Amino acid sequence: MIDMRSDKISVIIPVYNGENTIKETIESVLNQSFTNFELIIINADSTDNTLSIISQTKDDRINVFSYPKANVAVNRNRGINQATGDYITFLDADDLWANDKLAAQYTALQENPQAGVAYSWTNCIDENSKFLRKTSHVNWSGDVYSKFLLDDFIGNGSNVMIRRDVLTEVGGFDESLTNAQDTDMWLKLSAITNFVCVPKPQILYRIQQNSMSSNVIGLEKSNLEVIKRGFAREKAKSLQHLKPIAIGNLYKYLCYKVLAAPPGKQQNAIAGRFLITAIKTDISLLFKPIIFKAVLKLLAMIILPPNWASMFFQKLPRLSNTSTFLGYEKTT
Template identity: 30%
Template sequence: MFSVVIPLYNKELSIKNTIQSVLNQSYQNFEVVIINDGSTDSSVDAVKAIKDERIRLINQDNKGVSSARNKGIQEAKYEWIAFLDGDDLWESNHLEEIVKMMNIYPTEKVYVTSFEYSDHRRVYKHKRNNSIFKIENYFKEAMNEDLLWTSIVVVSKDCFKEVGFFNINYNRGEDLDLWSRFAKKFNIVKSIEITAIYRIDAENRTNLSKNLEACHYYNYEFNDSLSMDEFKYYKNFLLKRIWEYFLLKDFKSATMLLNRYPEVGKMEFICFLVDLYYFALVRKLKKFPRLLK
């Protein structure tokens, strides 16, 4: 029923555990499609050492993660595509939870569970009345909460015919770009059940790109926004990215983004910094109430 698509590039320390987390699923009707994107380490040997007839290893020259995922989608035998990155982990109930969601909302095409970081950092979560629900306003809610992340997304293969695939021209944010296209076209069903682990300590993790022209957030056009919430989402997103570049002392990239988007002007950025400082101060005062005296 599920085709699990795993892009692979130099993950020799992680890929065995990632695949094993799939094989340990309580729901066992799946295939595993691994696209080796020109790995130069021993990743392929690690995959070949796992003996399971449901695993298919497909090799291609290094073309980037978007190309690898797209190849996996095209090679998939089943209708439902379940994404998993080569260094992340599923809990044993991940696919079982997706099936549960499908039984509740059988006509939808996009399903996502929830995840946690491997360092157990605190993340913001909206309060929900039900454990499984349809996201009412993706752009509004995604400003504060990580609603979608690659390794928790399951989508019908038909969706790609309507919104396209991962953009192979992007080396960062290609997933967020696709989720936005999904949100504009389909209902997204979400579960608050945590079924995946984002391994922040895994090898070969992608950091902020200095090649801004290849980032999805450098290529967004505010005129394409279909709602004020989408407009606000991208403005908020860009403000955070500019701040992150400043923290990395990459002033060139930060300045390029500020100049690229007049919708996010320098005064807007200054106000954003003031808000950051204010909320940080409030959190500190709440943590140490004696400071209020």
């Protein structure tokens, strides 16, 4: 039987102006069946009631550190520097965990000593914490480097548990990246260690209203850099044939992000460029039905006025749902 009292887990929550969700997020940690953890909250100069709400929860395992505002990579690294646990895991300030998340991932790592990282499945919730949809429920363990080259199947930063010595070996999150810091970290980790899957949904990833309209140009730039790094490693020497597929997958995802946003001329132009680039990079996409679905939606967005297009997609939800570009729902 595995003794869950001998090792300590460090849970790191970066937060900036998270007054609407931080209480529920903290509760999902305190409700864990695995109890030997420290909860490190990195407050990035919040200007709302975040700190006041945090202070209302009295638990000796909670440690709050305040810093100037910075991106998520910087704040996670700040948490790593404060952590004293044998295992490190991260949770965004608006996401939630099932109450057995820590226990299940810890057990998986104990039962698989060759693995340095454990991950679980993710489901999406709305702003009211109601179930929206499931996401990637793959069950890949062992050497998963080639899988990550093609797509970030973990999909969010609130998932993995990492052995501290493994995380120390690869270093922290890349603070120079404006996006895709998670994918960059998973690639660095999978280049040196095995992953193990906990095949059950334990992460509840919150989809905020208008979250689809993020900076897709920034996403494009950062993800292309991460793909470039991934294929430049010695471990990818025999995997170069996967590069066109990886870039094609990226542009499918970027196109989905734009098509999921409200119709508009700027979005249409960007979506068109992304779709053409995806096809040029990976010609096999022409033979996949989802591409025709994307083209039809894009044409409707171009031809119809924005309000008409929105009404049209409401009447035909199967056409408007382009979220299956990669064969499953993405979280971000």
